[in-house]
Amino acid sequence: MIAKLFAAALLVLPAAAGYALWTGSWQLPDRWNPWAPLRIEEEPHWLTRHKLGRLGREPALCLQVLGTAQMRWAPVPDRVTGERCGLANAVRIERTQMHVGPAFVLSCPAAVSLALWERHVLQPAAALLPARVVRLEHFGSYACRNVNHATAGRRSQHATADALDVAGFVLADGRRISVLRDWSAEGAEAAFLREAHAGACRFFDAVLGPDYNAAHRDHLHLDRGPWRACR
Numbered sequence: 001m002i003a004k005l006f007a008a009a010l011l012v013l014p015a016a017a018g019y020a021l022w023t024g025s026w027q028l029p030d031r032w033n034p035w036a037p038l039r040i041e042e043e044p045h046w047l048t049r050h051k052l053g054r055l056g057r058e059p060a061l062c063l064q065v066l067g068t069a070q071m072r073w074a075p076v077p078d079r080v081t082g083e084r085c086g087l088a089n090a091v092r093i094e095r096t097q098m099h100v101g102p103a104f105v106l107s108c109p110a111a112v113s114l115a116l117w118e119r120h121v122l123q124p125a126a127a128l129l130p131a132r133v134v135r136l137e138h139f140g141s142y143a144c145r146n147v148n149h150a151t152a153g154r155r156s157q158h159a160t161a162d163a164l165d166v167a168g169f170v171l172a173d174g175r176r177i178s179v180l181r182d183w184s185a186e187g188a189e190a191a192f193l194r195e196a197h198a199g200a201c202r203f204f205d206a207v208l209g210p211d212y213n214a215a216h217r218d219h220l221h222l223d224r225g226p227w228r229a230c231r
């Protein structure tokens, strides 16, 4: 009897919820609505990656979401810069939540991932130090080249400004944290870097650090692209 009631409820409840949604008498909160735009400030959850993926297919929506980020940026015109190289829906970033030194060009979806990473990974992880991160040190983003600077092979995500190489951080108290020096060290700085690396995998597609290979001993490579890796 109870099993039958339970089975009936399983059928009726989703139907009732669907009907209420369809008639508009019940509205799904934006947070749980797969069609509502991503909100950078909102605590990420299982729909976040779905919403992030959508930004690659909808350029105008991506810029709208990026407009809500704590970031100073300007759009860059689309252009082809070389064989399998170019910019599409890219922005020039002058500052994020942090100082970034030289401005860099990044595709809009990668810029949104960066904003999520700073907001939901870097600043919380900085509690380990404890301090605030005030500067992001980078080796640049866009470069028309192949993976690992090889003369042949597939293009790097850098070739379309979908990747950023992060070399380290400066804290509010003046301390510097460097991937090259601190990754393999002991203590809070290393713990912070490991959190930064692991947390980046939540918002980027490929995240490569010093444990991946020697070419990445001094930076974290963060990209949005077709390949998923967290190494």
Ligand SMILES: [Zn+2]
Pocket: 158, 163, 164, 165, 220, 221, 222
């Ligand atoms: Zn890289």
